[in-house]
Amino acid sequence: MPKRTSISQMPPTIRAWLEKTLSENGFSQFEWLAELCSEKGFTISKSAIGRHSKFLQNRLDAIHASTTAAKLIEQQSRDDGNALGGAVMTMINSQLFDIMVKLQELDEESKPDDRAELLSKMARAVADLNRAMQSQKKFAEDARAKFDKLEAQATKDQAGGKKGLDLETLKRVREQVYGITS
Helix, strand or coil: CCCCCCCCCCCHHHHHHHHHHHHHCCCCCHHHHHHHHHHCCCCCCHHHHHHHHHHHHHHHHHHHHHHHHHHHHHHHCCCCCCHHHHHHHHHHHHHHHHHHHHHHHHCCCCCHHHHHHHHHHHHHHHHHHHHHHHHHHHHHHHHHHHHHHHHHHHHHHHHCCCCCCCHHHHHHHHHHHCCCCC
16 A cells, blocks of 8 residues: 555645645645645645645646536537436436546556556446436437327317317427427
8 A cells, every 4th residue: 555645644624724725826836835834833845745736736627627528518418308317417427526536536546456446437437427318318309209299189189170288288388397499
């Protein structure tokens, strides 16, 4: 097992202070931070702070990239009112994010087998997400086809003077309940 870093051995409050200060100072000024840590009773080299800064910045970059990607996917996706499918995809996306964070943590101090295991889990999560997305698309297509059929029948019934489903009510249910706009 690799040796624990000096920063990982710090009390959580001091470590949180160091990480916040690193972030506020643009992940720089390692010498100054080493002096401040020394004043707080912790001897940490500027190199150790630099390594931790790189790790922390990479982790924050991954979070930012994941968030940006999620926003783009949301903007590009068509919302057909499948709230359950959306919740499933959100849960899987959250799992992917957790695995990405763990992979980055393992970059510096891990066994290749641990990394391979997490990569395997990541691949599984991606496959699960793809299946969930396909299911959501199929649900939306099926719902759209059913409403198209019901609306065609309602139009035919109204033109023939038959009593049946009201076309306006069907359109409201389609849009307001199922979120299908076309």
